[in-house]
Amino acid sequence: xxxxxxxEGLFAETAAGPRLLGSRCATxxxxxxxxxxxxxxxSCAGGAIEDAEFGPNGTLWSYTIQYYPPPPPAKYDxxxxxxxxxxxxxxxxxxxxxxxxxxxxxxxxxxxAVELVLEKLYTAPDGNDVITWKFRExx
Amino acid sequence: xxxxxxxxAGMHAWGKFPEKTLGDxxxxxxxxxxxxxxxxxxxxxxxxxASSRFSGGKGWGLNGNDVVEDMGPTGVPVYNLSAGxxxxxxxxxxxxxxxxxxxxxxxxxVGSEKLPKGFIQTSNVEDEADLEYMRQLAVxxxxxxxxxxxxxxxxxxxGTTEAQLAKIAVKAHQIAKHNERARFRQEFTLEDVLNSAMxxxxxxxxxxxxxxxxxxxxxxxxAEVARAHTTSPVWVAASAIATALHNDGIPKGLGTVVPPGxxxxxxAAAAVKQAMGQSGITKDDLSLVELQDNTVxxxxxxxxxxGLCEPGEAESLVEKGETMPDGRLPINPSGxxxxxxxxxxxxxxxxxxxxTYQLRGESGARQVPNARVALAQTLGLGGNASATVLxx
Numbered sequence: 069x070x071x072x073x074x075x076e077g078l079f080a081e082t083a084a085g086p087r088l089l090g091s092r093c094a095t096x097x098x099x100x101x102x103x104x105x106x107x108x109x110x111s112c113a114g115g116a117i118e119d120a121e122f123g124p125n126g127t128l129w130s131y132t133i134q135y136y137p138p139p140p141p142a143k144y145d146x147x148x149x150x151x152x153x154x155x156x157x158x159x160x161x162x163x164x165x166x167x168x169x170x171x172x173x174x175x176x177x178x179x180x181a182v183e184l185v186l187e188k189l190y191t192a193p194d195g196n197d198v199i200t201w202k203f204r205e206x207x
Numbered sequence: 208x209x210x211x212x213x214x215x216a217g218m219h220a221w222g223k224f225p226e227k228t229l230g231d232x233x234x235x236x237x238x239x240x241x242x243x244x245x246x247x248x249x250x251x252x253x254x255x256x257a258s259s260r261f262s263g264g265k266g267w268g269l270n271g272n273d274v275v276e277d278m279g280p281t282g283v284p285v286y287n288l289s290a291g292x293x294x295x296x297x298x299x300x301x302x303x304x305x306x307x308x309x310x311x312x313x314x315x316x317v318g319s320e321k322l323p324k325g326f327i328q329t330s331n332v333e334d335e336a337d338l339e340y341m342r343q344l345a346v347x348x349x350x351x352x353x354x355x356x357x358x359x360x361x362x363x364x365x366g367t368t369e370a371q372l373a374k375i376a377v378k379a380h381q382i383a384k385h386n387e388r389a390r391f392r393q394e395f396t397l398e399d400v401l402n403s404a405m406x407x408x409x410x411x412x413x414x415x416x417x418x419x420x421x422x423x424x425x426x427x428x429x430a431e432v433a434r435a436h437t438t439s440p441v442w443v444a445a446s447a448i449a450t451a452l453h454n455d456g457i458p459k460g461l462g463t464v465v466p467p468g469x470x471x472x473x474x475a476a477a478a479v480k481q482a483m484g485q486s487g488i489t490k491d492d493l494s495l496v497e498l499q500d501n502t503v504x505x506x507x508x509x510x511x512x513x514g515l516c517e518p519g520e521a522e523s524l525v526e527k528g529e530t531m532p533d534g535r536l537p538i539n540p541s542g543x544x545x546x547x548x549x550x551x552x553x554x555x556x557x558x559x560x561x562x563t564y565q566l567r568g569e570s571g572a573r574q575v576p577n578a579r580v581a582l583a584q585t586l587g588l589g590g591n592a593s594a595t596v597l598x599x
Contacts, residue, residue: 134349
């Protein structure tokens with residue numbers, strides 16, 4: 069079974085563990101996910117952008133549970149099982165949207181400490197596992 | 208800048224009208240606005256039309272050109288304006304500016320829409336560079352999930368309960384049962400709302416506005432033209448539009464910056480503050496507010512984000528009935544998006560029509576007593592917002 073990323077350039081398994089791939093402004097330090105071409109902070113006079121890696125630690129700012137099967141282009145394995153999604157404030161100062169990795173969506177709690185994982189999103193028609201970034205509660 | 212009067216308002220009812228074309232709905236609203244103003248189509252000097260990719264406009268957002276073709280090609284200038292769900296409010300801002308600047312004396316502003324079924328799709332392009340597409344593909348996040356995040360956070364911060372959220376939907380329907388132009392007019396009990404299907408936790412089906420068909424139009428004019436038609440026009444005290452700040456905490460694609468302050472819709476707050484400043488009014492002058500309640504959450508969050516009440520106070524205002532038409536801060540005495548549903552480009556204009564009827568005292572059982580000053584607000588994809596203050 070081959071694992072394929074849902075899209076290129078958004079995340080990577082590094083020697084230190086899973087990371088999101090983004091940018092940081094060399095002048096004002098503003099972090100961005102995904103990568104940007106120039107700094108978007110209107111009060112920053114600079115503009116030089118550097119590659120940055122974010123992860124694994126964050127705080128779950130908030131979450132929701134997707135009770136109905138989402139319309140395309142979202143994809144999921146049948147039968148549909150409701151999943152949780154979060155807005156996560158990462159330690160590097162970037163807020164990201166992500167799937168929550170949990171066995172019980174009703175046990176997700178806003179404000180909890182979470183960590184980045186790379187996990188299966190759905191099974192592609194060719195049998196490959198399509199991988200995305202998710203966060204799970206730190207036990 | 209010259210004063211701008213709202214001389215005429217016209218609306219088709221909101222609903223699903225498979226037997227009518229978009230042109231039928233639009234013609235109804237435009238004709239009603241012209242009749243209400245007492246002007247003929249040939250007197251319209253310019254058209255500002257809200258447009259979207261969903262319906263009409265020849266697939267190019269040329270909705271104003273559709274209107275002119277149908278009503279009679281007089282050669283008038285047409286301004287087609289796109290701003291997602293804020294388009295109606297933004298088109299109004301163009302119409303206001305055209306009259307206020309002195310460029311034209313009689314301008315038509317129109318928005319009309321027939322929406323496809325289901326929740327609005329924020330993206331229909333399969334392009335990995337489109338972050339609206341990517342959030343659906345890689346995270347599995349359709350539109351309503353975004354409101355779920357904001358609402359869960361409010362519950363975390365203020366202890367808002369699911370019953371308090373449901374109460375807002377109950378209140379909206381208590382009002383809309385008296386509005387013949389609203390789509391959903393049946394009364395709901397708290398249990399009805401709490402028993403409706405969970406959509407995007409913690410939001411249920413009856414707490415989220417569905418899509419609708421609808422059309423609304425207004426005629427704006429100079430003070431001189433207004434005085435030739437009426438002794439008591441409704442005045443446009445202010446019209447403002449704004450876009451979002453980079454650090455308000457609301458993710459536009461897959462992420463944003465952790466905000467230095469409170470997460471909020473900065474575009475809406477900016478438009479409202481600018482409009483209130485322009486018109487020289489304070490929160491105490493407001494007779495009523497028509498705000499964009501895509502979901503019950505916004506009836507709690509927006510009044511606080513705009514300084515109309517204290518942070519964390521909104522739940523108690525709802526529970527005490529203060530947001531009803533006879534309360535201290537009447538919110539959505541039309542029934543709001545919850546009871547109309549969303550016909551994207553027409554929304555900003557249905558709000559302005561409804562405010563006009565309130566200021567004229569024509570709103571019957573849902574009339575706000577002695578309504579003198581009204582505020583409307585829209586919010587749209589891309590970080591667009593508009594705010595309008597009308598007074599009599």
